[in-house]
Amino acid sequence: MLTTTVQFxxxxxxxxxxxxxxxxxxSIPELAFSMxxxxxxxxxxxxxxxxxxxxxxLDEDDSEHAAKVILSVIRTEQGDNNGNKR
Incomplete structure (x- = not known):
């Protein structure tokens, strides 16, 4: 499981x-959010x-910020698993 923190x-x-x-x-438990x-x-x-x-x-700015943070964590993990850093 990957974890990160997003500021709202x-x-x-x-x-x-x-x-x-x-x-x-x-999942973001504090927002009762999962997808x-x-x-x-x-x-x-x-x-x-x-x-x-x-x-x-969330508003558009917070949604975009959270998406960037989450995607960064996912892509970093994929890079680690493939032996490639993105």
């Missing part, structure tokens, strides 16, 4: 990311999915 209005919220059956499950997305999506598609789902709870 000065509050640090832990984010948990698990890989399960070719998907990522992203599932295909792990084969490209960077832009994955960011769009995250923003669309987060936008139901």
């Amino acid at each position: 209005s000065g509050t640090a919220c832990p984010v948990y990311i698990s890989e399960y059956e070719k998907t990522y499950i992203v 599932q997305m295909d792990n084969n999506l490209g960077d832009e598609e994955m960011a769009d999915e995250l923003i669309i789902h987060l936008f139901t709870l």
Whole structure:
């Protein structure tokens, strides 16, 4: 399981990311938020999915910021697993 923290209005919220059956499950318990997305999506598609789902709870800027942080953690892990740093 991957973890990171995202700041929303000065509050640090832990984010948990698990890989399960070719998907990522992203959870932000403090926002009562979770979603599932295909792990084969490209960077832009994955960011769009995250923003669309987060936008139901957050404003556009916070949604985009959180998506960037989450995507960065996922891509770093993928790079580590493949022996390539992105």
